[in-house]
Amino acid sequence: MDALLQPITDMLGPLGFIVLAGVLGVMMVAIVLIMMLRQPEDPLTKLKKSRQTATAGGPSKERLRQGARNEQLERFSKFLEPEDVAELSKRQLTLRQAGYQSRDAVRMFHAAQFVLGVVGLALGVVYTNFVVGTDNMTTQKIIMFTIGPGGAGYYLPQYWVTRRVAMRQEEITQGFPDALDMLLVCVEAGQSLDQAINRVASELHASYPALADEFSVISYEMKAGKDKVTVLNDMGERCGVQDVASFVTVLVQSTSFGTSIAEALRVYAEEMRDKRVMRAEEAANKLPTKMTLATMMLTVPPLLLILVGPSAHGITQLGNMNALGN
Numbered sequence: 001m002d003a004l005l006q007p008i009t010d011m012l013g014p015l016g017f018i019v020l021a022g023v024l025g026v027m028m029v030a031i032v033l034i035m036m037l038r039q040p041e042d043p044l045t046k047l048k049k050s051r052q053t054a055t056a057g058g059p060s061k062e063r064l065r066q067g068a069r070n071e072q073l074e075r076f077s078k079f080l081e082p083e084d085v086a087e088l089s090k091r092q093l094t095l096r097q098a099g100y101q102s103r104d105a106v107r108m109f110h111a112a113q114f115v116l117g118v119v120g121l122a123l124g125v126v127y128t129n130f131v132v133g134t135d136n137m138t139t140q141k142i143i144m145f146t147i148g149p150g151g152a153g154y155y156l157p158q159y160w161v162t163r164r165v166a167m168r169q170e171e172i173t174q175g176f177p178d179a180l181d182m183l184l185v186c187v188e189a190g191q192s193l194d195q196a197i198n199r200v201a202s203e204l205h206a207s208y209p210a211l212a213d214e215f216s217v218i219s220y221e222m223k224a225g226k227d228k229v230t231v232l233n234d235m236g237e238r239c240g241v242q243d244v245a246s247f248v249t250v251l252v253q254s255t256s257f258g259t260s261i262a263e264a265l266r267v268y269a270e271e272m273r274d275k276r277v278m279r280a281e282e283a284a285n286k287l288p289t290k291m292t293l294a295t296m297m298l299t300v301p302p303l304l305l306i307l308v309g310p311s312a313h314g315i316t317q318l319g320n321m322n323a324l325g326n
Helices: 003-014 016-037 043-055 058-063 071-075 085-097 105-132 137-188 192-203 211-221 228-239 240-257 261-325
Strands: none
Touching: 016 228, 043 071, 043 192, 071 228, 085 137, 105 240, 137 192, 137 211, 137 240, 137 261, 211 228, 228 240
16 A cells, blocks of 8 residues: 555655545546536426427428528539539438538538648647657657648548437437327327328427427428328438338338328337337346446456455565564
8 A cells, every 4th residue: 555655645745645535526526517417408398498499480490491502612612512423412311311401511511621621730730840849759750740630620520420320310219119109199180191290290399309300301391292202211211210211111101002001100109119128128238248347347456455455565564574584
């Protein structure tokens, strides 16, 4: 223990251990406060806010509206959009899956990559030449510290979009069984499929906004006169979730063969509820395996220190006494 406390005492003084414990305590309090502030909002409060927003006019239509293109970005469209049509369509689909429905989404993405790359490169040059200096640095370090921030800034938008796609797909997967149940209730109550989709979109906006936006897009496209099969297929492609793609296939087949939509929804909704239970059980079964490493790292070292530490200290003292006796 003396060997462990000596560096702390030399660095922070006689009260170094107390200072270190205080700093760790403040950090733990800060972490707890951050976790408390980041708790999810109460569903009733979110529902009240969504009701007030819908009463005030509802910004959902503005958010889903494509709008005109930005004139400033239009000037640089040759540099900010891929010339290959397949690559452009793939990028547009990725950004739509991330929730960016604007017509300028691709241009904004490439503009962000360019700006962040240039800013990162400028910061790397300033840091390398004016803050650290290149006298005592090797060529490899100079190149790494100069180009590294630029590369990080260039790939930051790609990382952000990929993360947004994963988060949005996870939200859609979690809310889809509830949406199917609500859709089934609306259809069995006598509403048409278009009316049921519109009602589900308005009800889901408080809890699952990403899924509500997708249903709103379907509702608006159907009102605009677009073919129902095309609208549903576009939804399955935009979401990028296997459950939604299977749901679209069920609705398209039901519409094509003239079978009951309510019966198809009932069977598929039951299957989705079973899959949600299976996902919860799978996550619960993975938890002990994930906790094993953390438990070993946080439990075994203190236990060994408590059990072996006194014996090791006694053996050390005994050896010192024997050395002095000799």
